[in-house]
Amino acid sequence: MKGTFGDIVITGLGSVSAGGVGTGELRETVALGRCMLTPVPDEILGESGHLWGKATAFRAGDFIPPLKARKLDRCSLFATVAAGMALKDAGVDMAAIPPERVGIALGCGFGGIGNSEELLRGYFTKGPEGLVPMLFPNTVPNAAASNASIEYGLKGPNVTQVQRFCSAESAFLMACRFIEEERADIMLTGGADDLNPIIMQGFKTIGQLHSHAAGFGEGSGIIVLERRDHALRRGALIRGSVREIRTVGFLLPGREAEGAAMLKGDAKPDIVSLSGSAAGLPILLEGMTELPRLEVGKLVGRSLAMGGVAMAALLLFLPEGKRALHLAASPEGPIFAIDFLGGPTVQS
Amino acid sequence: MPDRRWRASLRNKKIAITGIGIFCAAGKNRSSFTESLLKGKCAIGAVDLFDVSRFPCRIAAQVRDFDPLDYFDRKTAGRLMRADQFALIAAGEALDMSNVRSHYGPYDIGVSMGAGAAGMYQGELWLGGIVRGEKSRPSLLRGILPDRTATAISGEFGLGGYQGSITTACSSSATAIGWGAGLIASDRLAACVCGGTDALSLLTYGGFNSLRVTDPEPCSPFSLGRQGISLGEGAAFLVLESEARALARGAAIYGYILGYAIGGEAYHMTAPEPTGQEAARVIRSAMEYAGISADQVGWVNAHGTGTPLNDVVESKAMRLVFAERADAVPLVSTKAMTGHCLGAAGAIEIAATVMALNAGIIPQTLNFRGKDPECDLDYRHDGVRASDATIALSNSNAFGGNTTSVVIGK
Numbered sequence: 001m002k003g004t005f006g007d008i009v010i011t012g013l014g015s016v017s018a019g020g021v022g023t024g025e026l027r028e029t030v031a032l033g034r035c036m037l038t039p040v041p042d043e044i045l046g047e048s049g050h051l052w053g054k055a056t057a058f059r060a061g062d063f064i065p066p067l068k069a070r071k072l073d074r075c076s077l078f079a080t081v082a083a084g085m086a087l088k089d090a091g092v093d094m095a096a097i098p099p100e101r102v103g104i105a106l107g108c109g110f111g112g113i114g115n116s117e118e119l120l121r122g123y124f125t126k127g128p129e130g131l132v133p134m135l136f137p138n139t140v141p142n143a144a145a146s147n148a149s150i151e152y153g154l155k156g157p158n159v160t161q162v163q164r165f166c167s168a169e170s171a172f173l174m175a176c177r178f179i180e181e182e183r184a185d186i187m188l189t190g191g192a193d194d195l196n197p198i199i200m201q202g203f204k205t206i207g208q209l210h211s212h213a214a215g216f217g218e219g220s221g222i223i224v225l226e227r228r229d230h231a232l233r234r235g236a237l238i239r240g241s242v243r244e245i246r247t248v249g250f251l252l253p254g255r256e257a258e259g260a261a262m263l264k265g266d267a268k269p270d271i272v273s274l275s276g277s278a279a280g281l282p283i284l285l286e287g288m289t290e291l292p293r294l295e296v297g298k299l300v301g302r303s304l305a306m307g308g309v310a311m312a313a314l315l316l317f318l319p320e321g322k323r324a325l326h327l328a329a330s331p332e333g334p335i336f337a338i339d340f341l342g343g344p345t346v347q348s
Numbered sequence: 349m350p351d352r353r354w355r356a357s358l359r360n361k362k363i364a365i366t367g368i369g370i371f372c373a374a375g376k377n378r379s380s381f382t383e384s385l386l387k388g389k390c391a392i393g394a395v396d397l398f399d400v401s402r403f404p405c406r407i408a409a410q411v412r413d414f415d416p417l418d419y420f421d422r423k424t425a426g427r428l429m430r431a432d433q434f435a436l437i438a439a440g441e442a443l444d445m446s447n448v449r450s451h452y453g454p455y456d457i458g459v460s461m462g463a464g465a466a467g468m469y470q471g472e473l474w475l476g477g478i479v480r481g482e483k484s485r486p487s488l489l490r491g492i493l494p495d496r497t498a499t500a501i502s503g504e505f506g507l508g509g510y511q512g513s514i515t516t517a518c519s520s521s522a523t524a525i526g527w528g529a530g531l532i533a534s535d536r537l538a539a540c541v542c543g544g545t546d547a548l549s550l551l552t553y554g555g556f557n558s559l560r561v562t563d564p565e566p567c568s569p570f571s572l573g574r575q576g577i578s579l580g581e582g583a584a585f586l587v588l589e590s591e592a593r594a595l596a597r598g599a600a601i602y603g604y605i606l607g608y609a610i611g612g613e614a615y616h617m618t619a620p621e622p623t624g625q626e627a628a629r630v631i632r633s634a635m636e637y638a639g640i641s642a643d644q645v646g647w648v649n650a651h652g653t654g655t656p657l658n659d660v661v662e663s664k665a666m667r668l669v670f671a672e673r674a675d676a677v678p679l680v681s682t683k684a685m686t687g688h689c690l691g692a693a694g695a696i697e698i699a700a701t702v703m704a705l706n707a708g709i710i711p712q713t714l715n716f717r718g719k720d721p722e723c724d725l726d727y728r729h730d731g732v733r734a735s736d737a738t739i740a741l742s743n744s745n746a747f748g749g750n751t752t753s754v755v756i757g758k
Binding site: 103116117121123131132133139142143147154155156157158160161164174180198250251255258304332334 | 402403455459472475476478480484486489499506507510515527530534536537550555557559610617748
């Protein structure tokens with residue numbers, strides 16, 4: 001399916017990842033092509049030779065009072081801090097906007113797994129008395145978006161998506177649709193994921209450390225979306241616009257070309273951003289092999305919702321008037337193609 | 349203010365329900381679930397899926413006498429988690445009923461899932477083995493993430509149009525149905541299989557017990573002396589398409605998704621905003637999107653968990669929305685029949701609402717223990733009632749303050 005969603009523009013970005021805390025650090029990492037993946041400590045996997053993208057520079061206490069930060073899981077901390085950065089970047093004054101007009105649609109793949117493990121370990125070792133109630137609320141994948149909504153008073157649509165490597169892109173589609181329907185004037189979207197030892201051990205168990213789970217990362221990339229007229233009314237800086245979103249659930253066996261054709265846009269992009277397993281699907285890249293490519297996941301790590309960081313990085317580098325295609329894919333679907341136009345240029 | 353274009357497109361392109369499938373403790377298909385609904389049969393009972401002997405609450409609406417090999421071959425059953433199995437059975441029933449696959453191309457049909465704990469039950473078997481120092485089967489982790497089910501449905505039924513999983517805890521599948529309706533209304537899909545699934549797990553069973561919000565007796569929403577929820581499990585799916593397309597292909601129509609709204613309370617991770625104003629705001633917004641007035645609503649299928657706080661707040665929200673008419677709009681909770689099925693709850697309750705509208709009844713809220721002065725509406729505690737209502741609402745709330753209200757038409 002495909003759709004344009006009116007004149008939706010990007011007015012703010014926020015990012016936390018192995019590439020640094022803040023979009024300035026992410027920009028520098030990407031500009032220098034600096035790989036921030038580091039070795040996974042041997043004690044986690046019982047073997048060496050694996051890399052991950054840990055957000056080691058991130059200190060929650062730099063942004064959130066320690067007592068409050070203690071109540072949030074790591075994924076929620078990433079999302080809450082990145083959302084705060086994006087709101088600030090967009091110049092959104094929550095005191096001046098009805099809170100029910102600002103929403104959040106977030107992709108989140110592994111949020112809640114860490115708390116789930118800790119809660120269950122308590123049960124397995126001590127029985128019901130070992131269950132720590134405080135851990136339970138943040139076992140849900142929507143904890144990250146909801147904690148961010150509580151922190152900033154976002155009362156508009158609040159939704160979390162997880163759909164494989166396209167979790168952030170799935171949320172992005174929802175955010176655009178909510179603006180199109182006028183369910184919200186401003187939507188925060190993107191993704192958040194954390195990475196901890198139990199997730200890595202799980203990847204090892206199912207034999208994915210050398211395939212889909214190689215070079216996983218953590219962090220959050222948040223994008224502020226709104227209608228152009230809304231952005232102009234409040235004097236916001238427009239970083240780019242959303243031209244079209246196309247998606248298929250998966251490429252049906254024997255009908256791959258038909259599905260791939262549905263993902264093609266009407267104009268050739270100037271730059272291609274690849275996320276998830278898109279680089280492994282040549283059928284998506286036909287006719288675009290010579291174009292400049294941005295693969296942020298190779299630098300900071302990929303994950304189910306790290307498309308948020310990838311899209312934020314793309315928008316940081318997209319020159320005014322240039323067209324970008326962001327492709328995200330998972331081995332069993334879905335596949336997303338999102339067209340962006342750089343700067344405040346109005347779409348033709 | 350809702351988008352007039354969208355509202356106009358919904359009116360011109362009413363979203364029809366042409367397939368319903370359900371699989372839960374209260375019924376393993378439409379007919380058995382409808383019978384439970386009409387007769388007011390509570391499916392909450394003993395749990396033997398895992399050891400609950402050390403918890404204060406030892407009951408749930410567990411799907412009993414379930415052998416996956418009755419539905420799947422051994423190889424297929426082996427690669428599916430319990431929640432996936434429920435989902436494929438219910439989605440299959442809905443697809444068979446609608447017959448959409450014979451009329452639309454596979455890239456024109458999508459899957460919009462609401463998910464919860466998903467394959468956590470199998471994941472716990474893996475983790476428990478690790479903690480005990482035993483070797484655990486890798487396949488137990490295959491469906492640990494909630495997006496696996498949408499992929500399984502897409503692959504099993506060859507639906508390539510869209511694949512998405514909403515994970516907002518207990519409001520997931522209600523939102524998934526609203527979202528799917530929007531994809532049809534905007535012509536982005538010809539048909540969408542929308543719903544949710546969830547399975548019991550130690551994580552949720554232990555977690556809710558640790559929060560002391562489970563009732564040792566079958567839950568009794570809106571009753572005096574209620575202590576909390578009874579967990580449940582299952583799946584429900586609807587097939588949605590535009591009314592015009594459904595009529596053109598001669599499909600039977602069982603109801604309509606007239607509109608929906610979602611919001612965040614931005615108040616607390618587990619407690620509802622206590623005045624009910626936030627919940628009321630979302631209900632009003634759903635009616636506005638549906639283009640209906642409060643006077644047209646016959647009854648409401650509540651979130652109705654049976655926790656002391658939720659039921660009072662939801663009752664307050666009803667008074668705020670329906671004002672002096674609130675006493676005439678029954679607020680019923682089918683969770684007393686199905687248990688709280690978490691990620692599947694919204695879909696099961698929307699399916700129950702469609703079935704009740706078609707049967708011309710308002711369901712009973714079971715397990716009445718006494719009148720609570722703080723819950724002062726008509727909850728249909730005294731039995732199923734005949735009704736000529738053509739419109740009902742279904743409310744869903746969740747951890748994180750996620751709130752969804754869906755408007756359903758006959």
